[in-house]
Amino acid sequence: MRGRMMETPLLVSSLIEHAGRVHASREIVARTVEGPIHRTTWGAVRSRSRRLAKALRSHGIAEGDRVGTIAWNTHRHLEIYYGVSGMGAVCHTLNPRLHPTQLVYIVTHAQDRILFVDLTFVPLVEAVADQLGCVEKVVIMTDAAHMPVTSLTNAVAYEDFLAGSDDFEWPILDETAAAALCYTSGTTGNPKGVLYSHRSTVLHALGVSTPDVFGMSRSVSVLPIVPMFHVCAWGLPYAAAATGAAMVMPGPKLDPESLSELLDSERVTFCAGVPSVFLGLVAHWRARGLAPGGLRMVLIGGAASPRSLIAALEGEFGIEFRHGWGMTETSPLGSVNTLLPEERALPAEERSQLLTRQGIPPYGVELQIVAPDGTTLPRDGVAFGELQVRGPWIVDGYFESDEQHLTADGWFPTGDVATIDPDACVRITDRTKDLIKSGGEWISSIDVENTAMGHPGVAMAAVIGIPDEKWGERPLLIVVPAPGAPPTKDEILEHLAGSLAKWQLPDDVIFVEALPMGATGKVQKRKLREEYGSR
Numbered sequence: 001m002r003g004r005m006m007e008t009p010l011l012v013s014s015l016i017e018h019a020g021r022v023h024a025s026r027e028i029v030a031r032t033v034e035g036p037i038h039r040t041t042w043g044a045v046r047s048r049s050r051r052l053a054k055a056l057r058s059h060g061i062a063e064g065d066r067v068g069t070i071a072w073n074t075h076r077h078l079e080i081y082y083g084v085s086g087m088g089a090v091c092h093t094l095n096p097r098l099h100p101t102q103l104v105y106i107v108t109h110a111q112d113r114i115l116f117v118d119l120t121f122v123p124l125v126e127a128v129a130d131q132l133g134c135v136e137k138v139v140i141m142t143d144a145a146h147m148p149v150t151s152l153t154n155a156v157a158y159e160d161f162l163a164g165s166d167d168f169e170w171p172i173l174d175e176t177a178a179a180a181l182c183y184t185s186g187t188t189g190n191p192k193g194v195l196y197s198h199r200s201t202v203l204h205a206l207g208v209s210t211p212d213v214f215g216m217s218r219s220v221s222v223l224p225i226v227p228m229f230h231v232c233a234w235g236l237p238y239a240a241a242a243t244g245a246a247m248v249m250p251g252p253k254l255d256p257e258s259l260s261e262l263l264d265s266e267r268v269t270f271c272a273g274v275p276s277v278f279l280g281l282v283a284h285w286r287a288r289g290l291a292p293g294g295l296r297m298v299l300i301g302g303a304a305s306p307r308s309l310i311a312a313l314e315g316e317f318g319i320e321f322r323h324g325w326g327m328t329e330t331s332p333l334g335s336v337n338t339l340l341p342e343e344r345a346l347p348a349e350e351r352s353q354l355l356t357r358q359g360i361p362p363y364g365v366e367l368q369i370v371a372p373d374g375t376t377l378p379r380d381g382v383a384f385g386e387l388q389v390r391g392p393w394i395v396d397g398y399f400e401s402d403e404q405h406l407t408a409d410g411w412f413p414t415g416d417v418a419t420i421d422p423d424a425c426v427r428i429t430d431r432t433k434d435l436i437k438s439g440g441e442w443i444s445s446i447d448v449e450n451t452a453m454g455h456p457g458v459a460m461a462a463v464i465g466i467p468d469e470k471w472g473e474r475p476l477l478i479v480v481p482a483p484g485a486p487p488t489k490d491e492i493l494e495h496l497a498g499s500l501a502k503w504q505l506p507d508d509v510i511f512v513e514a515l516p517m518g519a520t521g522k523v524q525k526r527k528l529r530e531e532y533g534s535r
């Protein structure tokens, strides 16, 4: 027997309509790429995202078409999130930190018809424009007065692109339709597209808004340091609309001084980002002797948070620290660590030790750990195995790929290795893959190795991540030179710089006679880490 309740679809447009109707005067404050602080409201974001949707439709954008963004966290990016997904197209956020060849691959794979580009990234697009055959129009996210001189022949200013009026009716879509697309780097092969649906996006927004996750409400003022080009800024733009939280957007200025100034002047209560950003903030606050007054809570994830950072935030600055775990494939929120009252009462040292764990899953996410033979492992804090996850906001396959990624019983294998304590709290102990995460961004060791081995003087190469206080990890390249005249370190780095972004380049190159090889002919990276990991 069916229930007798309305089957209103869960749509991204319903979030912005709610925010515009109910929380119309709550503020959205953005540091613009042009410079000044811009103040607007959820009411105005609703109106402008409708105007954008109307403009997209008159350009011929249809349901399911992909529309790309290369942009910072600003009010315009927020309008694009809602305008694009709301009218039925797919909002595809691109990471500008990727190498241009990777960007070309991703835009082409996604078949983006329009690109929305911040002023900062116009030169990036100009440099590869002749390889972006699918892109019909580049909308530069500024007004006519700030339009740059550009070689792009299909460019228009954002403020000119917006339609004149906001009388746009959002279409009633199937809630399982695609809403947003975000590519993730795999250990092997090309980046893979994770395609979020309207339903998964709305359910994730509601799930992360709960008190033990982001604790969102209309009394919150949130500053997402995590970029909107990385897993939809962890869903914060959607959760804020659902709850009427005010948003403060940092634009292009992510240095500790600018962030701290904005946190202070806008009385931000909550902010979220990767550990390396907070290491910078803590150093800045120490230097000036104070953290921003209004900041009550931070959620740090994307990489393991060092205990010293947790202790500084909680002990020195009195800011509640929450540790989150997730991945692009999990929308991203998989687990969050918050303390119970009796745990809060523990001495600081014990408290920060507890907080190094990655936490418990919110309702909507199921987690388990399994042995290599697939058997489920006990939650005893000792047994460790691959972390698997399932739920309505977890990926079930990649964009335009027929490959099977789930287990036979429907779990997504994360590639992370974890233990689960009897209190259901997860601790990530390692990862099965050998990717390196630097400043919140992945560096594919295989990519760097393959490029290094493209140098005629390199016989074999292996890359490992070594711990780095500022960036989390940095790559170290270990090279077996080809017989004859061995190349110098500078020659190898210069060669790598030809196809890798600057931040993907190894910090150092070590020359060895041979690499340790395993039984199946693979380089044993664990041995390399043991030998060079703590240098």
Ligand code: AMP
Pocket (backbone or CB within 6 Å): 184, 231, 300, 301, 302, 303, 304, 305, 323, 324, 325, 326, 327, 328, 329, 332, 358, 414, 415, 416, 428, 431, 442
């Ligand atoms: P991404 O898809 O780029 O967001 O990266 C996801 C990966 O980042 C996960 O599979 C983990 O390996 C790692 N990760 C995310 N959060 C944490 C955390 N709190 N502690 C340790 N590793 C993390």
